[in-house]
Amino acid sequence: MLKRQTLKFGLPRLFFLWVALLLAVMAVGAYAVFLVFTRGLVVTNLTNQVPWGLWITVDLSAIALSGGAFFLSALVYVAGIKRFKPIARLAVFIGLLGYSSAMATLLLDIGRPDRFWHSLVYWNTHSMLWEVTMCIILYFNVLLLEVFPIIASHKFFDRLPRVRAVAEFVHKGAPVLAVMGLGFSLLHQSSLGATYGVVIARPIWFRPTMPLLFIFSAIAAGPALTIAAALVTGWLTNRDIVPRDVLFDAARIAGVLLLVYLYMRFWDTMAGNYGYVPLRSEATNELTRGVFALRFWNWEIVLGGLIPAVLMLWSSRSRSVMGLFVGSGLAVIGLVINRWNTTLLGLTTPLSVNPPLHYPLTPTYSPAWTEWAVAAAIISGALLAYSLGVRYLPALGATTDTSGQAA
Amino acid sequence: MSGFMDVLIVAGLFVLRIGLPLAALLVVGGLIERAYRRREAQDTERPIAVEMPVPEMQPEMANRLDEESRTS
Numbered sequence: 001m002l003k004r005q006t007l008k009f010g011l012p013r014l015f016f017l018w019v020a021l022l023l024a025v026m027a028v029g030a031y032a033v034f035l036v037f038t039r040g041l042v043v044t045n046l047t048n049q050v051p052w053g054l055w056i057t058v059d060l061s062a063i064a065l066s067g068g069a070f071f072l073s074a075l076v077y078v079a080g081i082k083r084f085k086p087i088a089r090l091a092v093f094i095g096l097l098g099y100s101s102a103m104a105t106l107l108l109d110i111g112r113p114d115r116f117w118h119s120l121v122y123w124n125t126h127s128m129l130w131e132v133t134m135c136i137i138l139y140f141n142v143l144l145l146e147v148f149p150i151i152a153s154h155k156f157f158d159r160l161p162r163v164r165a166v167a168e169f170v171h172k173g174a175p176v177l178a179v180m181g182l183g184f185s186l187l188h189q190s191s192l193g194a195t196y197g198v199v200i201a202r203p204i205w206f207r208p209t210m211p212l213l214f215i216f217s218a219i220a221a222g223p224a225l226t227i228a229a230a231l232v233t234g235w236l237t238n239r240d241i242v243p244r245d246v247l248f249d250a251a252r253i254a255g256v257l258l259l260v261y262l263y264m265r266f267w268d269t270m271a272g273n274y275g276y277v278p279l280r281s282e283a284t285n286e287l288t289r290g291v292f293a294l295r296f297w298n299w300e301i302v303l304g305g306l307i308p309a310v311l312m313l314w315s316s317r318s319r320s321v322m323g324l325f326v327g328s329g330l331a332v333i334g335l336v337i338n339r340w341n342t343t344l345l346g347l348t349t350p351l352s353v354n355p356p357l358h359y360p361l362t363p364t365y366s367p368a369w370t371e372w373a374v375a376a377a378i379i380s381g382a383l384l385a386y387s388l389g390v391r392y393l394p395a396l397g398a399t400t401d402t403s404g405q406a407a
Numbered sequence: 408m409s410g411f412m413d414v415l416i417v418a419g420l421f422v423l424r425i426g427l428p429l430a431a432l433l434v435v436g437g438l439i440e441r442a443y444r445r446r447e448a449q450d451t452e453r454p455i456a457v458e459m460p461v462p463e464m465q466p467e468m469a470n471r472l473d474e475e476s477r478t479s
Contacts, residue, residue: 235439238446298425322433322440329432 018387022380029377032370033108041111043370049363050347054371055109058378060192060339062102063136064214065332067222069095069143070178070185072250077178086242086397087250091226093150093389093396096143097382099136104378128195135188142181145170153395189215202346204283209268216264220257221335223250224308224328231325233390233397241390241397248316251324255312258331262305265338283349292345295337304334 035043046053068091075081076088107113119133152167170177193214196205227250230242273284287296311327314320350362367375390396 231439232435235442238442244443294420294424303425303429320440321443322436325436325439326432329436333428 022384025380026377029373032373045368050365054367057340058375059102059105061336062098064218065225066095066098067218068226070181071219073178074182077175092146096147101378101382132188132191135184139184150395189218203280205346216261223254224331228328251312252316255309258309299337
């Protein structure tokens with residue numbers, strides 16, 4: 001049983017400690033950000049051979065795990081399943097935090113943060129990354145509009161009736177925003193996969209299935225993160241912010257989608273070994289039998305794919321909260337490992353089939369402390385915003401007692 | 408000896424990379440399950456707040472019931 005002691009200034013001790021811990025992690029990360037901004041990417045372990053590492057994994061994972069926002073909103077406003085509204089609202093809030101985290105990570109990862117605005121002015125319409133950038137910026141604005149009524153539900157806005165009126169007007173446009181969000185998300189979630197899929201110089205990436213795999217994994221693991229977040233919040237705040245029946249129903253959908261994704265991922269990977277394809281076969285062997293094998297088989301396929309799908313489907317029938325949490329948590333881990341494997345496999349496998357050239361062309365990578373610190377700080381920032389949101393925003397289930405203190 | 412060390416290293420890696428995250432998920436999942444069950448139990452044990460008014464028995468009705476119980 002959690003102790004719910006309250007401090008002198010009205011904040012529960014546990015919540016205060018949690019916020020203090022997150023702020024401490026963010027402070028260390030701020031120092032690492034300072035180093036990156038003043039000295040450049042030389043303070044990281046990113047190189048010309050491995051320019052994408054931990055940060056791009058955080059970025060891709062944050063975007064994919066925010067996929068619950070567009071998918072669940074589409075279920076509510078396009079498919080008309082109104083009972084999913086509470087979980088869609090939470091997913092949209094998580095989505096905004098996810099995209100904020102992704103953009104913060106990218107700001108550091110691009111190497112020249114002062115030129116972040118270039119893609120908006122100097123259009124390169126032949127680039128996948130340009131399309132992804134534009135879609136992410138546009139979708140971020142859609143998410144801001146979707147979250148605005150949620151923020152306006154705070155009692156601070158009681159004294160600002162005009163803001164409330166604007167929020168109500170925006171809320172009435174939720175179906176339009178959901179359709180726009182669906183369009184932008186389908187475009188950039190798939191284009192992120194296509195960013196890898198068009199690179200002919202890396203045969204393990206060069207496949208037409210990459211966009212599909214990225215979309216399906218996002219719409220399976222995105223709702224899973226929302227479910228896990230709703231369960232943890234319900235446990236810590238002692239109230240259901242999303243009705244349990246809705247969580248179980250969402251888990252059933254996520255479980256089926258995860259199975260579909262798993263089927264696609266498994267055959268897509270195994271088809272690489274039907275015949276010898278130069279460099280793709282070597283990379284596939286590295287994934288299934290080499291240094292990536294433990295992560296691939298255990299975390300991606302079994303613990304991050306098969307077991308969570310079965311657990312989510314089983315728990316939606318048996319009403320097991322533990323099964324639901326473990327299943328959704330494993331699905332989230334599986335997605336993060338998938339993005340790590342996808343990125344690193346292409347960058348750390350041989351670029352040549354000429355044996356003498358293997359060694360110098362096969363770089364290795366492990367993140368530097370600065371990368372870990374920045375990644376932890378960005379995740380902590382998102383957790384802090386989430387904690388404050390579910391604590392103080394009535395639209396996310398926060399309650400207010402008679403003294404005006406948020407419960 | 409090196410074979411034994413290899414087994415140890417693999418086992419250690421397995422525990423670190425698979426066992427610990429899995430154990431963390433199971434522990435948190437168990438705590439969540441327990442908390443939800445406790446809340447459900449509290450909800451079912453809570454007495455119904457509305458008190459039903461008990462109507463007083465009319466004298467005619469009481470007499471008739473008395474007679475019925477005697478004759479039966």
